[in-house]
Amino acid sequence: xxxxIPGYLLSFESIxxxxxxxxxxxxxxxxxxxxxxxxxxxxxTAGALSAVLIVWLAVAQYIGEAATTGTTLPIVLSxxxxxxxxxxxxxxxxxxxxxxxxxxxxxxxxxxxxxRLAGSIFLVLWADGRMPxxxxxxxxxxDVATASVAVVMAALLARNAIGADRATYAWCLxxxxxxxVATIMGTMTSPGRAHLLALEAPNVLMTAYPLVxxxxxxxxxxxxLHGLVLWRLRRGAAATxxxxxx
Numbered sequence: 001x002x003x004x005i006p007g008y009l010l011s012f013e014s015i016x017x018x019x020x021x022x023x024x025x026x027x028x029x030x031x032x033x034x035x036x037x038x039x040x041x042x043x044x045t046a047g048a049l050s051a052v053l054i055v056w057l058a059v060a061q062y063i064g065e066a067a068t069t070g071t072t073l074p075i076v077l078s079x080x081x082x083x084x085x086x087x088x089x090x091x092x093x094x095x096x097x098x099x100x101x102x103x104x105x106x107x108x109x110x111x112x113x114x115x116r117l118a119g120s121i122f123l124v125l126w127a128d129g130r131m132p133x134x135x136x137x138x139x140x141x142x143d144v145a146t147a148s149v150a151v152v153m154a155a156l157l158a159r160n161a162i163g164a165d166r167a168t169y170a171w172c173l174x175x176x177x178x179x180x181v182a183t184i185m186g187t188m189t190s191p192g193r194a195h196l197l198a199l200e201a202p203n204v205l206m207t208a209y210p211l212v213x214x215x216x217x218x219x220x221x222x223x224x225l226h227g228l229v230l231w232r233l234r235r236g237a238a239a240t241x242x243x244x245x246x
C-alpha cells in the first residue's frame with residue numbers, strides 16, 4: 001500500500017530534524033567548553049559523543065526512509081528505548097561523559113526541550129483529517145505544554161528561584177508521562193496486534209517516513225534529556241545534603 005504523505009509534512013521534517021541535532025550537538029560542546037579537564041580530554045569526549053549522535057541520527061534516518069509503508073512496532077520501540085539506555089550506561093561507566101554532562105548548565109538542558117513544540121504537527125494532521133484524535137490530541141497538546149513550560153522552568157533555574165528544583169522534577173515527570181501516554185495511544189491506534197482504537201481511520205502515518213523519525217529520534221532525545229535533568233537534580237541534591245551534613 002502506498003501512503004499519501006502531505007508535502008507540508010516532508011518540509012516540516014526537513015526543518016525539525018536538523019534543529020534537534022543542532023540543539024543536541026550544541027549542548028555537547030557547551031558542556032565541553034565548561035568541563036573541568038584538559039583541552040585534549042574535553043575535545044575527545046565531545047567528539048566521541050558527537051559522533052555517536054550523528055551515527056544515531058543516520059541509522060534512524062536509514063530505518064525511517066526504508067519504512068515506505070510502515071515500520072514494525074518492535075523496531076520503533078527499540079529505537080525509542082535504546083538511546084536513553086545507552087546514555088544511562090555511559091554516565092555510569094564513563095567519568096569523562098559524566099563530567100561533561102555535569103558542566104552543561106541545567107537550565108540549558110531544560111530549555112533544549114523547546115523543540116517539542118514540533119509536536120503541534122499532530123494537531124495539524126488531526127485538523128487535516130489525517131490522524132486520529134485519540135493519538136493526536138494527547139500527543140500534540142502534551143508536547144506543546146512540555147515545551148512551553150520548559151521555557152518557564154529554565155528561567156526559574158537560571159535565576160536560582162526558590163522551589164525551582166522541585167518544579168523541574170514535576171516538569172520532568174509530566175514530560176515523561178506525556179511520552180508514555182503518546183506511545184501507548186500511538187500503539188493502540190496504529191495497525192498491529194495492539195490496534196484497539198481508531199479502527200476505521202488508523203494512525204498509519206506515525207509508522208511511516210517522515211513521522212517515524214519522531215519515535216526513532218525526537219522522542220528518545222527527549223527521554224534522554226529528561227533523564228539527564230533528573231540525574232543532575234539528584235546529584236545536586238546529594239551534594240547539598242553532604243554540605244549540610246558537613
